[in-house]
Structure formats: C-alpha cells, structure tokens
Amino acid sequence: MSSTxxxxxxxxxxxxxxxxxxxxxxxxxxxxxxxFEAMTVDEVAAQVxxxxxxxxxxxxxxxxxxxxxxxxxxxxxxxxxxxxxxEAPPLENLRAVVRWLLEVKLAGDMPILPSxxxxxxxxxxxxxxxxxxxxxxxxxxxxxxxxxxxxxELSQRLPTIAILFTLxxxxxxxxxxxxxxxxxxxxxQITDIVLATYFEGINAR
Amino acid sequence: MSSTxxxxxxxxxxxxxxxxxxxxxxxxxxxxxxxFEAMTVDEVAAQVxxxxxxxxxxxxxxxxxxxxxxxxxxxxxxxxxxxxxxEAPPLENLRAVVRWLLEVKLAGDMPILPSxxxxxxxxxxxxxxxxxxxxxxxxxxxxxxxxxxxxxELSQRLPTIAILFTLxxxxxxxxxxxxxxxxxxxxxQITDIVLATYFEGINAR
DNA sequence: GTCTATAATCAGATAGAC
DNA sequence: GTCTATCTGATTATAGAC
Numbered sequence: 001m002s003s004t005x006x007x008x009x010x011x012x013x014x015x016x017x018x019x020x021x022x023x024x025x026x027x028x029x030x031x032x033x034x035x036f037e038a039m040t041v042d043e044v045a046a047q048v049x050x051x052x053x054x055x056x057x058x059x060x061x062x063x064x065x066x067x068x069x070x071x072x073x074x075x076x077x078x079x080x081x082x083x084x085x086x087e088a089p090p091l092e093n094l095r096a097v098v099r100w101l102l103e104v105k106l107a108g109d110m111p112i113l114p115s116x117x118x119x120x121x122x123x124x125x126x127x128x129x130x131x132x133x134x135x136x137x138x139x140x141x142x143x144x145x146x147x148x149x150x151x152x153e154l155s156q157r158l159p160t161i162a163i164l165f166t167l168x169x170x171x172x173x174x175x176x177x178x179x180x181x182x183x184x185x186x187x188x189q190i191t192d193i194v195l196a197t198y199f200e201g202i203n204a205r
Numbered sequence: 206m207s208s209t210x211x212x213x214x215x216x217x218x219x220x221x222x223x224x225x226x227x228x229x230x231x232x233x234x235x236x237x238x239x240x241f242e243a244m245t246v247d248e249v250a251a252q253v254x255x256x257x258x259x260x261x262x263x264x265x266x267x268x269x270x271x272x273x274x275x276x277x278x279x280x281x282x283x284x285x286x287x288x289x290x291x292e293a294p295p296l297e298n299l300r301a302v303v304r305w306l307l308e309v310k311l312a313g314d315m316p317i318l319p320s321x322x323x324x325x326x327x328x329x330x331x332x333x334x335x336x337x338x339x340x341x342x343x344x345x346x347x348x349x350x351x352x353x354x355x356x357x358e359l360s361q362r363l364p365t366i367a368i369l370f371t372l373x374x375x376x377x378x379x380x381x382x383x384x385x386x387x388x389x390x391x392x393x394q395i396t397d398i399v400l401a402t403y404f405e406g407i408n409a410r
Numbered sequence: 411g412t413c414t415a416t417a418a419t420c421a422g423a424t425a426g427a428c
Numbered sequence: 429g430t431c432t433a434t435c436t437g438a439t440t441a442t443a444g445a446c
Contacts, residue, residue, distance in 0.1 A: 016411090035321050037242040040439065054412050056441065091408075112321070116240050155401070155409050159390075162398045163407050165383040174377060178370040185364075193367045196360070201406025202368050203296075204360050221429090246422060258424075259430050267422065 020058055020068075023048050027069040031111035036066050036120045063123035067130065070111050074133035077101075081140055090144035091153040094167065095195065097141065101170050102194055106180065106187045113172055141167060170198065225263055225273075228253050232274040236316035241271050241325045268328035272335065275316050279338035282306075286345055295349035296358040299372065300400065302346065306375050307399055311385065311392045318377055346372060375403065 026047040030039040041062055045052040059065045080100050084093045104110050124130045145163050148154040154163060175197075179190045231252040235244040246267050250257040264270045285305050289298045309315050329335045350368050353359040359368060380402075384395045 019411095033321075038321070038323065041441085042439075050411095051413050052440090053414085053442075057411055060441095062440065116238075116243065116317070118243065149409075152409050154407055155405070158398060158401060158407060161387070161389075162380070162384060162402070165380045166402050166407060169378065169380050169383075172379060173374065175367070175370045175374050178374075179367060182366070184366075193363060196363060197367070197371055197406070198402075199406050199408045200360070201402070201404050201408075202359055202363060202371060203404045203406075204354075204357050205410075224429095245420090247420095255429095256431050257422090258432085261423065262429055265423095 019050075023055065023058060023065070024069050024072055027065050028073070028109060028111050031066060031069055032105075032108050035112040036118060039066075041065070061123075063120050066111070066120050067123050067127050070113075070124065071127065071129045071133065073104075073109075073111055074130060074137070076104075078133050078136055081137060089153070090147040090151070094141065094144050094148065094154075095199065098167055098170055098195060098198060099191060101167075102176065102191045103187075105171065105173075105176055106190060110171055138164060166198065170194065224253075224255075228260065228263060228270070229274050229277055232270050233278070233314060233316050236271060236274055237310075237313050240317040241323060244271075246270070266328075268325050271316070271325050272328050272332050275318075275329065276332065276334045276338065278309075278314075278316055279335060279342070281309075283338050283341055286342060294358070295352040295356070299346065299349050299353065299359075300404065303372055303375055303400060303403060304396060306372075307381065307396045308392075310376065310378075310381055311395060315376055343369060371403065375399065 023044065026044050027039070030043060030047070039062075041052055041055060044065065045055050048055070055065070059068060077097075077100075081093075081097060084096060101110070142160060142164055145154060145160050149156050149160065173194065175194060176190060179185050179193065180187075185193070228249065231249050232244070235248060235252070244267075246257055246260060249270065250260050253260070260270070264273060282302075282305075286298075286302060289301060306315070347365060347369055350359060350365050354361050354365065378399065380399060381395060384390050384398065385392075390398070
C-alpha cells in the first residue's frame with residue numbers, strides 16, 4: 001500500500017514544485033525587467049501559461065508572489081557566499097560577491113529591490129525567511145569587511161555599515177543598465193568597470 | 206487703458222505662476238518621497254489644496270506633471286553647474302556637483318528618475334526642455350571629466366562615459382537613504398562618506 | 411488545481427455647472 | 429479656472445463549474 005501510495009503523492013508534489021518554480025522564474029524575470037509596481041499578475045499568468053486564478057491557489061497576493069522570488073534570490077546569494085573559502089583573504093571574497101551580483105544583474109535575473117515606500121516592503125519586513133537570509137548575509141559580509149579593514153585592505157575611514165550598504169546597493173546600480181543600453185561594452189567590461197569604481201573609486205591612483 | 210490693463214493681466218499671470226509653482230513643488234516632494242508610480246494625482250491635488258480637475262487645467266497628464274517637476278530640477282542643476290568657476294580645477298567642480306546633488310537628495314528634494322521602463326521615461330525622451338538640459342549638463346560634465354583624466358586626477362582606465370553615469374547615478378543612490386534611515390549619521394557625514402566612496406572607492410589608499 | 415467569468419477597487423482623466 | 433460628480437480602463441482578487 002504505502003509502496004504504491006508514497007511515490008504517487010511524491011510525484012504530484014514534484015509536479016507542484018515544478019509549477020511553482022516556473023511561476024517564480026517568471027516573476028523573477030518580470031521583477032528584474034520592470035519592477036514590482038509595473039509588473040501585473042496578468043503578465044505573470046500569461047508568461048507561465050496558466051490562468052490568473054490558478055496563480056492565487058499558489059500565492060495569496062501579488063506581494064507574496066514577489067516575496068517568493070526575492071527570497072529565492074536571497075537564498076541563492078546565501079549559498080554563493082556560503083561556498084566561498086573562509087580561509088581566503090576577506091577582500092577577495094567581497095570582490096567575488098560583488099562580481100557575482102553584477103553577473104546576476106547583467107543576466108537580467110536580479111529582482112528589483114523595493115528601494116522606496118511600497119506594499120512589498122512591508123510584506124518583506126515581516127517575512128522571516130527574507131529577514132533571516134538578510135541577517136545571515138549581512139553578518140557574513142560585515143565580518144569580512146571588518147577583517148579587511150583591520151588588515152588595512154579596506155578604508156578604515158569609512159564606517160563598516162556604509163561599506164556594507166554600498167555592496168548591497170550594487171544590486172540596483174543603474175550604471176549597469178546605462179552601460180548595457182549603449183551596447184558599447186561587453187558584460188565582462190561592464191563588470192570590471194563597476195568593480196573598479198566601487199573598490200578603487202573614480203579618482204586616479 | 207493699457208496702463209490699467211497691463212498690470213491686471215500681469216497680476217493674473219503672476220497668480221497663475223505662483224499656483225503652478227505650488228503644484229510643481231508638491232509634485233517634487235512626492236516624487237522624491239515615493240516615486241512616480243506610487244504618487245497619485247489625488248495626493249498632489251490634496252497637498253496643493255485644489256481639486257484634481259483643476260490640476261488638469263494646468264497639466265494634461267500625470268506624466269506632464271512629473272516632467273515639469275523634473276525639468277525644473279534639471280534647470281536648477283544646470284544653473285548650479287553654470288555658476289561654477291570654469292577656471293577652477295575640473296576635479297574640484299565635479300566634486301562640487303556631486304556634493305550639491307547629495308545635499309538636494311538629503312533635503313528630500315530630489316525627484317526620482319525613471320530608472321526602469323515607465324511611461325514617464327517615454328514622455329521625458331520627447332520633452333525637448335528635458336533633453337536640452339540633459340545634453341547641456343552632460344557636455345559640461347564630460348569636458349571636466351576628460352580634462353581631469355588628462356591631468357591624471359581621474360582614472361584613465363575608466364571610460365569617460367562610465368564616470369559620467371556614475372556621477373548621475375548618485376541622484377538615485379540608495380546608500381544615502383539607508384544611512385539616513387539608521388539615524389546614526391548627520392547629513393554632513395553622509396555626504397562625506399558617499400563622496401569618499403565615489404571618488405576614493407572603498408579600498409584603503 | 412485549473413479554468414472562465416466576474417466582482418471590487420482604485421486611479422487617471424473628463425463633463426458640465428458656476 | 430475651480431469645483432463636484434462621473435466616466436473609463438486597468439488591475440487585484442474571487443466565485444463557481446469541472
């Protein structure tokens with residue numbers, strides 16, 4: 001009995017998971033492309049190829065929909081950061097994180113963060129998955145920043161928190177889109193340029 | 206006749222101008238606070254203290270409303286830049302521009318630029334007042350950037366256009382809001398921190 | 411769980427009296 | 429030009445059959 005039942009429900013759950021993955025993927029692309037306000041639930045449904053009402057069986061609101069995509073993004077960031085060698089120089093790891101963020105962004109996979117007052121912001125603030133990921137990432141990066149400052153590799157005149165925010169801000173840096181729009185630079189060049197402005201600044205050295 | 210008529214129409218026009226200034230001021234604050242999509246025409250009307258229908262006698266659409274505020278901002282920037290001493294070192298003038306932008310932003314007077322696909326973007330692109338200001342500002346800044354690069358004060362490894370975009374991007378830099386939100390820094394400290402990250406970078410020197 | 415059809419709401423824009 | 433009242437369309441969300 002259970003030998004036949006268990007695979008059956010497992011299969012169903014797998015299909016459900018696949019469907020939800022497809023939804024989140026579509027949401028992620030739309031968030032990256034036009035942001036939360038401009039994205040409509042109709043678009044999401046159309047892109048996934050299901051009816052809008054079906055979406056609401058999986059997620060109870062537009063905010064939940066977006067939150068799911070953003071939480072997935074945070075988890076990925078957490079995984080990437082967790083996979084970095086803790087014995088490596090902290091500055092190197094920090095550069096790797098920014099490089100990774102820029103690559104995700106250049107690939108059009110970076111969901112827009114709610115920089116201003118938005119219903120999404122409120123939803124995220126009470127989402128413990130989101131907040132946990134955010135805290136975990138912040139802690140890890142902050143330790144590396146402090147270590148790099150102690151070693152004299154990062155500026156000791158800048159507050160640690162300001163450097164942390166600067167790294168986070170790269171997720172929504174409009175310079176990337178600007179440079180991409182012109183079409184005069186490859187993705188690798190854009191990555192190098194933005195990395196250089198963050199770490200070395202625009203002044204000559 | 207004309208001696209009594211002229212002041213009369215002039216007075217009316219002045220009142221009209223004052224009213225439109227009040228509208229644009231309200232729009233500017235709302236754009237700075239919540240951005241174009243989140244701002245509603247009802248809010249603007251309420252804040253100015255007139256009926257929504259009256260707004261539409263002055264501006265024919267929400268986009269026009271926002272464009273007027275943004276164009277005023279561009280004009281102000283143009284005036285500020287035009288008032289800088291052309292004999293001063295170019296790097297000094299560029300720093301003054303960024304400092305001014307940050308001060309406007311910290312005062313809550315920086316209307317959010319349409320970084321992503323938006324109906325406002327399209328409106329601005331065909332608004333010759335906006336485009337003219339943008340071109341004038343870009344030209345001026347670009348010349349200073351090139352001059353500073355030639356003098357070896359700004360990095361010669363970075364494309365001029367990338368530096369220009371970086372300066373523009375400070376208008377929508379979320380780090381400013383983040384640092385402001387925490388309440389641990391004064392406006393002057395925030396200005397200094399952000400200026401330092403832009404020009405000197407986060408690396409130690 | 412998925413669909414079609416529809417409710418409910420909200421925001422941009424307008425009509426028409428004054 | 430300003431107002432009140434209204435229209436129109438878009439968008440989030442749900443009802444109910446299958």
